[in-house]
Amino acid sequence: MKRRGARxxxxxxxxxxxxxxxxxxxxxxxxxKPIESFISTSVAPLQSFIFTGGTSxxxxxxxxxxxxxxLEEENxxxxxxxxxLQALMNDTGVLAEQLSFLQDKTYSSIQAKVTTRSxxxxxxxxxxNAGESDGVQEGNAVIVNDGIFVGIxxxxxxxSATVLLANSYNTKxxxxxxxxxxxxxxxxxxxxxxxxxxFVPQTDTLTIGDSVITSGNDAxxxxxxxxxxxxxxxxxxxxxxxxxxxSPLYSVNELRIVSVxxxx
Amino acid sequence: MRTAFLYLLxxxxxxxxxxxxxxxxxxxxxxSILIHxxxxxxxxxxxxxxxxxxxxxxxxxxxxxxxYSVLPFGVYVASVGIxxxxxxxxxxxxxxxxxxxxxxxxxxxxxxxxxxxxHALAGLVNRASPLVLQMPxxxxxxxxxxxxxxxxxxxxxxxxxxxxxLNKRYSFRHSLTI
Numbered sequence: 001m002k003r004r005g006a007r008x009x010x011x012x013x014x015x016x017x018x019x020x021x022x023x024x025x026x027x028x029x030x031x032x033k034p035i036e037s038f039i040s041t042s043v044a045p046l047q048s049f050i051f052t053g054g055t056s057x058x059x060x061x062x063x064x065x066x067x068x069x070x071l072e073e074e075n076x077x078x079x080x081x082x083x084x085l086q087a088l089m090n091d092t093g094v095l096a097e098q099l100s101f102l103q104d105k106t107y108s109s110i111q112a113k114v115t116t117r118s119x120x121x122x123x124x125x126x127x128x129n130a131g132e133s134d135g136v137q138e139g140n141a142v143i144v145n146d147g148i149f150v151g152i153x154x155x156x157x158x159x160s161a162t163v164l165l166a167n168s169y170n171t172k173x174x175x176x177x178x179x180x181x182x183x184x185x186x187x188x189x190x191x192x193x194x195x196x197x198x199f200v201p202q203t204d205t206l207t208i209g210d211s212v213i214t215s216g217n218d219a220x221x222x223x224x225x226x227x228x229x230x231x232x233x234x235x236x237x238x239x240x241x242x243x244x245x246x247s248p249l250y251s252v253n254e255l256r257i258v259s260v261x262x263x264x
Numbered sequence: 265m266r267t268a269f270l271y272l273l274x275x276x277x278x279x280x281x282x283x284x285x286x287x288x289x290x291x292x293x294x295x296s297i298l299i300h301x302x303x304x305x306x307x308x309x310x311x312x313x314x315x316x317x318x319x320x321x322x323x324x325x326x327x328x329x330x331x332y333s334v335l336p337f338g339v340y341v342a343s344v345g346i347x348x349x350x351x352x353x354x355x356x357x358x359x360x361x362x363x364x365x366x367x368x369x370x371x372x373x374x375x376x377x378x379x380x381x382x383h384a385l386a387g388l389v390n391r392a393s394p395l396v397l398q399m400p401x402x403x404x405x406x407x408x409x410x411x412x413x414x415x416x417x418x419x420x421x422x423x424x425x426x427x428x429x430l431n432k433r434y435s436f437r438h439s440l441t442i
Contacts, residue, residue, distance in 0.1 A: 013352040020345030
């Protein structure tokens with residue numbers, strides 16, 4: 001006989017935990033993927049609407065012709081940056097192998113709109129409306145304007161991708177300072193706000209205002225993308241390396257359209 | 265037909281709430297530590313003994329958070345699950361009555377549990393994965409958890425006053441008794 005006033009199973013404290021286990025199992029098996037895709041796809045227009053501050057989404061959609069025009073413009077600017085880098089390397093004669101590497105390579109890029117920013121305080125991210133179906137891959141570099149490095153593609157969904165911004169805690173990129181010695185270093189995010197260049201040999205001279213570019217040592221990130229300029233240099237006596245604070249050349253709040261660079 | 269329409273409307277509203285949280289509120293660091301709409305709605309619904317609706321609201325929000333997060337899938341879903349489990353335990357074993365102090369305690373505790381669990385799980389994931397997150401300091405975690413709890417408490421307080429006044433004036437048949 002059924003006990004009167006007996007609690008229903010779904011009111012029990014263990015029910016939410018059971019739901020968690022089921023959801024995690026379904027996700028990692030892959031059954032939940034269509035539902036996740038449906039949710040993220042159905043939310044995308046709303047996200048875009050909210051993110052652009054209520055402006056019409058139609059107004060910001062690029063026609064195929066416009067996309068091609070923007071793409072060509074981005075390519076032209078990238079080629080210009082590459083040629084400048086190649087000239088610099090010719091002058092110094094230090095990185096001849098990188099020069100030949102650059103000559104052999106061509107870049108293609110994918111235009112995307114930023115639909116949202118961070119979902120947590122642990123990392124600075126943006127979500128873009130281009131994904132696996134557009135050819136975006138994990139580890140691809142993301143740029144704005146004339147080749148300014150913005151971040152790295154962290155995860156890819158069918159129609160969207162999450163980009164870790166350069167100033168995020170956990171972003172680390174191989175970099176080169178455009179000084180006389182072309183000092184190598186690693187750029188990482190600092191307090192989710194600025195950038196820090198570390199592991200630069202003490203013997204090298206860093207000057208405030210020097211440009212810092214990507215070194216091309218990371219898979220998916222081409223050489224010569226502009227990361228920022230040196231703002232402050234930190235040297236500790238007795239240390240093998242010196243550090244520098246870098247000011248990024250982009251503003252997170254102004255990111256609207258970005259390009260994902262594909263190194264082919 | 266009417267029921268189906270209401271369910272559809274409910275799902276659209278839930279997704280819209282989660283989208284507002286993920287897109288608008290999370291875009292602003294300071295705002296994101298003040299309010300968590302899907303969690304608050306989930307806790308409220310569970311307090312009103314609408315368990316299934318609470319699960320739908322809270323878990324859809326958590327899934328959306330996990331989709332757009334750099335953390336591995338499951339951190340937010342697990343945090344929400346643990347939070348709702350704690351709430352169910354408190355409601356069944358400790359605060360069985362639907363009084364004002366009960367909802368305030370529940371909202372305060374669940375907000376603390378959610379913030380704490382999220383950071384704890386992120387820390388665990390950080391140790392296990394090559395993501396190498398630089399975790400915020402413990403004082404910052406406590407600060408944001410207390411802020412979230414305080415603001416949620418304030419919202420619940422205001423809602424309860426408004427609902428009480430509405431109950432007095434219009435004497436709803438199904439009183440929400442917050």
